[in-house]
Amino acid sequence: MSHAISQAVVAGPxxxxxxxxxxxxxxxxxxLESTEQIQPDARLxxxxxxxxxxxxxxxxxxxxEFGIRLGSDxxxxxxxxxxxxxxxxxxxxxxxx
Amino acid sequence: xxxxxxxxTRTLDEFFIRGRNxxxxxxEIDKLPFDRSxxxxxxxxxxxxxxxxEHGIVHYVQQYFRAYGDDYKLGLWASMWGxxxxxxxxxxxxxxxxxxxxxxxxxYSGLENSDYGESYDGYLARKxxxxxxxxxxxQLIYGVxxxxxxxxxxLSVADVAGDPNVDALLRRxxxxxxxxxxxxxxxxxxxxxxxxDDVRAEIFPQFSALFKDHQMPQExxxxxxxxxxxxxxxxxxxxxxxxxxxxxxxxxxxxQFRDPAWLEKRxxxxxxxxxxxxxxxxx
Numbered sequence: 001m002s003h004a005i006s007q008a009v010v011a012g013p014x015x016x017x018x019x020x021x022x023x024x025x026x027x028x029x030x031x032l033e034s035t036e037q038i039q040p041d042a043r044l045x046x047x048x049x050x051x052x053x054x055x056x057x058x059x060x061x062x063x064x065e066f067g068i069r070l071g072s073d074x075x076x077x078x079x080x081x082x083x084x085x086x087x088x089x090x091x092x093x094x095x096x097x
Numbered sequence: 098x099x100x101x102x103x104x105x106t107r108t109l110d111e112f113f114i115r116g117r118n119x120x121x122x123x124x125e126i127d128k129l130p131f132d133r134s135x136x137x138x139x140x141x142x143x144x145x146x147x148x149x150x151e152h153g154i155v156h157y158v159q160q161y162f163r164a165y166g167d168d169y170k171l172g173l174w175a176s177m178w179g180x181x182x183x184x185x186x187x188x189x190x191x192x193x194x195x196x197x198x199x200x201x202x203x204x205y206s207g208l209e210n211s212d213y214g215e216s217y218d219g220y221l222a223r224k225x226x227x228x229x230x231x232x233x234x235x236q237l238i239y240g241v242x243x244x245x246x247x248x249x250x251x252l253s254v255a256d257v258a259g260d261p262n263v264d265a266l267l268r269r270x271x272x273x274x275x276x277x278x279x280x281x282x283x284x285x286x287x288x289x290x291x292x293x294d295d296v297r298a299e300i301f302p303q304f305s306a307l308f309k310d311h312q313m314p315q316e317x318x319x320x321x322x323x324x325x326x327x328x329x330x331x332x333x334x335x336x337x338x339x340x341x342x343x344x345x346x347x348x349x350x351x352x353q354f355r356d357p358a359w360l361e362k363r364x365x366x367x368x369x370x371x372x373x374x375x376x377x378x379x380x
Contacts, residue, residue: 056305060352077340077344
């Protein structure tokens with residue numbers, strides 16, 4: 001195995017890999033027929049109407065789906081405003097795990 | 098069957114002693130200087146509301162006894178908890194007096210004569226609809242949530258209190274609420290060891306049910322609404338960071354009960370702990 005491949009494995013998933021999984025996750029949580037409106041710039045609270053209880057489901061879903069544990073000190077509501085923010089956080093935390 | 102799985106009262110004693118040690122200067126608080134000009138009006142309203150809320154322990158302790166039934170050790174806990182919350186009322190009223198504020202007879206009367214029990218019992222019964230767990234377990238789940246929310250409430254107001262003595266005292270009350278939260282956790286975990294798998298599996302869903310349109314105790318005492326001192330007054334101080342803290346902490350805590358192997362893991366951990374005693378209370 002080359003050094004580059006080894007690093008890629010360690011680095012975790014890319015945004016392009018994470019996005020469809022996040023879209024599928026949110027589709028399930030929101031009981032939507034498609035992922036059409038779950039675009040990277042969609043705002044979780046304002047566009048997708050995810051309230052505090054919904055954020056519990058999102059948090060659990062992300063941790064279960066990606067096998068990561070988000071630190072309790074993460075300011076989730078400020079850091080994750082859009083779907084793209086969630087993807088970015090997952091990529092970052094996966095790489096750090 | 099008593100909920101706490103420990104066979105003596107050491108944990109209760111430890112909790113109680115830590116509580117006493119938190120306030121060695123209780124009788125000196127009225128000598129502290131408080132500057133009303135530094136404290137925003139909404140903070141004063143919060144202090145007024147929480148001073149009354151903590152004075153409302155008779156309603157809340159009665160509720161605990163109704164939920165705990167004949168569980169003697171939880172009865173001990175309820176008794177101790179009531180005293181601690183009343184201590185908070187003393188602290189908060191002392192601050193208010195130092196700021197030149199008084200609680201009116203009408204506010205006291207509205208609090209003491211409320212029909213809290215019927216309203217609150219009905220609320221919890223509705224939340225338990227479709228669940229097999231008893232009122233005792235639900236009350237412990239609610240207790241964990243409520244005490245953590247109380248911690249957030251006090252910290253969020255301390256952040257904007259203005260006066261350094263008000264700030265410091267609110268942070269100390271918040272620390273007390275964290276300790277209360279930990280004790281509810283110990284009791285919930287002890288109970289979870291002694292129920293069937295299907296009832297244990299209801300803990301997270303019940304947390305979700307309570308979190309949805311969560312109502313704080315004061316929602317069930319009309320006086321708070323009449324004097325515009327209800328839950329809205331509390332949560333208005335919560336920044337996204339405070340809300341995130343609440344969501345992250347409670348979700349991470351309650352998610353453990355979704356694990357089908359929870360009991361086995363807990364038993365294994367206990368074998369490591371030769372003292373077979375609940376984890377130390379966090380301060």
